[in-house]
Amino acid sequence: MKFATLAHPDGHLDGRLALVSRDQQTATDASDIAPSLLHALQHWADLAPALQQRYDALNAGRVSDVFNFAQATVLAPLPRSPQWCDASAFLNHGRLMERAFNTPPIPDFDTIPVMYQGASDDFLGPKADVPLPSEADGIDFEGEFGVALDEVPMATPPEQALDHVRLLVQINDWSLRALGPREMRSGFGFLQAKPSSSFAPVAITPDELGEHWREGRVHLPLQVQWNGQWFGHANGGEMNFGFHQLIAHAARTRRLSAGTIIGSGTVSNSAREVGSSCIAERRVIEMLDHGAARTGFMRFGDSVRMEACWPGGGAGGQAGQAGPFGVIEQRVVAAPNTGG
Numbered sequence: 001m002k003f004a005t006l007a008h009p010d011g012h013l014d015g016r017l018a019l020v021s022r023d024q025q026t027a028t029d030a031s032d033i034a035p036s037l038l039h040a041l042q043h044w045a046d047l048a049p050a051l052q053q054r055y056d057a058l059n060a061g062r063v064s065d066v067f068n069f070a071q072a073t074v075l076a077p078l079p080r081s082p083q084w085c086d087a088s089a090f091l092n093h094g095r096l097m098e099r100a101f102n103t104p105p106i107p108d109f110d111t112i113p114v115m116y117q118g119a120s121d122d123f124l125g126p127k128a129d130v131p132l133p134s135e136a137d138g139i140d141f142e143g144e145f146g147v148a149l150d151e152v153p154m155a156t157p158p159e160q161a162l163d164h165v166r167l168l169v170q171i172n173d174w175s176l177r178a179l180g181p182r183e184m185r186s187g188f189g190f191l192q193a194k195p196s197s198s199f200a201p202v203a204i205t206p207d208e209l210g211e212h213w214r215e216g217r218v219h220l221p222l223q224v225q226w227n228g229q230w231f232g233h234a235n236g237g238e239m240n241f242g243f244h245q246l247i248a249h250a251a252r253t254r255r256l257s258a259g260t261i262i263g264s265g266t267v268s269n270s271a272r273e274v275g276s277s278c279i280a281e282r283r284v285i286e287m288l289d290h291g292a293a294r295t296g297f298m299r300f301g302d303s304v305r306m307e308a309c310w311p312g313g314g315a316g317g318q319a320g321q322a323g324p325f326g327v328i329e330q331r332v333v334a335a336p337n338t339g340g
Contacts, residue, residue: 001055001205002324003030003037003167005075014038015075019055020202024322027069028058037077037167037203042258044150044166071326076123077169077203078148078259084120084197085250086144086173086263087113089241093268096284113241113249116189118173120261124198126328130174131335132195132300138177139298139332141226143277143306145218145236146171146263147243148203152256161247162216164256168209170200170222170308170325171263177280177297197263200306200325208324216242218308220324222267224277225305226298231282232275234267236308298332305329 004027005015014036020027033050034040040047057063088094094114098105106114124130132139148167156164179193206213212220219237224230241249246262267277276282283293298304306328310321 001051002208003040003077003203004069004201005037005077005079006073007075012036013080015079018069018074019051019058020069022059022208024069024071024202024326026058026066028054028063028066030054038081038259041148041150041166044258071201072127074201075125076199077167077201078199078261079123079125081120081123081148081259081261082257083260084118084123084263085115085246085260086118086265087115087241087246087249088265089113089239089246090265090268091240092238092270093266093278093281096268096281099284099288110240113246114265115246115249115262118190118194119196122196124196124330126199126201126326127330128198129331129333130195130198131333132174132176133335135297135299137179138175139302140175140177140279141224141277141298141304141306142173142175142266143222143224143232143234144171144173144264144267145169145222145308146261147247149247149256149258149260149262151258152247152251152260154251154253154255156248156251158242158244158248161244161251164247165206165243167203168206168213168218168325169203169261170306170328172198172304172306172328172330173263173266174198175278175280198328198330200308200328202324202326204324212311216244218264220308220310221274222277223305223307223309223323224275226279227302228305230275232277233309234269234274234277236264236267238267238269239264300332300334303329303331 002020017030018027146169152164221233307323
């Protein structure tokens with residue numbers, strides 16, 4: 001199934017649930033089954049059969065109340081979540097960031113997932129402008145994948161963790177690189193360095209990826225463009241820790257409530273020719289190759305575009321097919337009353 005969230009006519013923060021056709025051309029309201037996607041995740045066992053039935057009817061052309069699916073008008077699939085935990089599951093990226101920030105190696109980095117708990121009260125939609133206070137903060141994008149869960153019991157082992165994955169999502173986890181090192185040294189994790197994350201318009205059930213969802217990983221390239229120029233197409237299949245391991249790590253000492261989102265961290269591959277999914281990674285590669293970074297961070301007015309694509313496809317996917325999650329395409333702007 002494919003889901004999107006529309007603005008609620010009464011302004012409800014969780015929005016209004018819609019089902020999106022497999023080709024992402026049409027959609028239909030599903031709020032009579034579940035008022036929001038969060039509600040659907042909280043009551044998945046009871047509501048999934050009815051949602052599946054309507055999704056099948058939508059794709060078969062048997063739903064009369066349909067509308068054109070406009071990605072620009074939707075909210076994040078989950079405009080807010082009970083919990084957002086982001087990992088660094090691509091060790092290539094983590095090691096490069098240690099060099100970028102001149103921090104000591106993380107203990108047990110190869111064997112224990114690294115994860116922080118971020119803010120989850122205000123996720124941004126796929127086409128929303130991104131207001132930030134200052135260019136001097138080192139504005140950076142970070143392309144990644146994530147999973148949305150039903151309730152996960154405490155101490156769920158990795159072997160059972162994927163049974164709780166209900167949806168897959170595509171994320172731009174914005175970062176302010178100038179603020180990160182101090183917060184990392186504090187030992188209390190990120191806060192100011194992590195503004196609101198953005199999400200692609202469509203959340204999908206794992207079966208929508210077919211063979212490209214396996215071993216707890218999204219085996220698809222994530223195409224990233226900055227100001228219309230290619231930046232990278234690293235593949236999500238190179239995760240060193242699969243989502244089953246990340247879920248088990250987060251649930252080791254507590255249960256995870258339904259609607260929890262766990263991110264993979266920046267998609268990163270060891271092969272240089274595939275590029276990067278964030279500016280900081282390109283900068284540290286430039287430092288290693290040339291002795292100094294040559295690429296600056298984002299400026300107000302800059303744009304970034306991200307789309308997971310089917311194998312062999314360009315920005316629009318194989319044979320012109322839309323990517324399974326749709327497109328994140330956003331512009332960075334000065335936040336009001338900050339003076340830029």
